Amino acid sequence: MTEDDWPALEKWNSDPEVLYYSEGDDVSLYTPEMVRKIYRGVCANAFCFIIEADDEPVGECWLQRMNLDWILAKHPGKDCRRIDLVIGEKDYWGRGIGATVIELLTEFGFEHQKADMIFGCSIWDFNPGSQRIMEKAGYELYHRQKLEPGRKGNYELTMYLSKDKYFKDRD
Numbered sequence: 001m002t003e004d005d006w007p008a009l010e011k012w013n014s015d016p017e018v019l020y021y022s023e024g025d026d027v028s029l030y031t032p033e034m035v036r037k038i039y040r041g042v043c044a045n046a047f048c049f050i051i052e053a054d055d056e057p058v059g060e061c062w063l064q065r066m067n068l069d070w071i072l073a074k075h076p077g078k079d080c081r082r083i084d085l086v087i088g089e090k091d092y093w094g095r096g097i098g099a100t101v102i103e104l105l106t107e108f109g110f111e112h113q114k115a116d117m118i119f120g121c122s123i124w125d126f127n128p129g130s131q132r133i134m135e136k137a138g139y140e141l142y143h144r145q146k147l148e149p150g151r152k153g154n155y156e157l158t159m160y161l162s163k164d165k166y167f168k169d170r171d
């Protein structure tokens with residue numbers, strides 16, 4: 001991902017249908033200023049990528065240093081990361097790209113970055129596809145949080161994969 005990617009990132013972050021699935025709260029638009037702030041902030045602690053298909057940008061993803069204190073507190077001294085992704089071009093949903101992206105980011109995280117644990121966070125029950133792509137790559141349930149009434153979903157899931165399980169599954 002580079003500073004040339006703002007048009008695509010702005011398009012995906014102003015599509016209410018994409019944001020319905022990617023955000024836990026009711027967000028229908030991020031302004032261009034907010035988009036720059038979000039991605040510039042994340043990139044300080046993450047490898048951020050554009051997902052391409054048919055030579056076109058179709059989505060974005062990152063492998064980020066874990067930023068949730070409640071997870072870090074449980075694994076002192078461990079290198080914990082998290083994966084997030086959005087396929088912003090809806091014509092490309094359901095074609096196996098999400099599953100491939102998770103596989104590639106996971107390989108990058110464990111084999112290149114030598115992470116100890118990788119997490120998938122903010123997976124909501126109204127987005128079964130996001131849970132399934134993590135499961136396909138060997139991730140397991142780490143935590144299930146019941147959401148307060150009035151929120152968009154009923155549960156928020158956190159999934160994880162350890163280095164040991166990754167290399168065992170791979171062999």
Ligand SMILES: CC(C)(COP(=O)(O)OP(=O)(O)OC[C@H]1O[C@@H](n2cnc3c(N)ncnc32)[C@H](O)[C@@H]1OP(=O)(O)O)[C@@H](O)C(=O)NCCC(=O)NCCS
Pocket residue numbers: 018021022023085086087088092093094095096097098099100121122123124127128129130132133
């Ligand atoms: C969720 C998302 C990442 C999934 O990626 P995708 O490329 O569409 O999914 P894939 O084609 O790789 O599908 C992988 C698996 O999930 C299943 N799946 C995908 N979407 C699904 C859905 N809406 N309901 C149930 N299962 C679904 C597929 O059937 C497939 O399982 P299978 O191989 O056992 O048949 C993508 O649709 C997306 O980016 N959506 C909008 C933003 C978003 O939700 N981001 C994730 C936030 S956590």
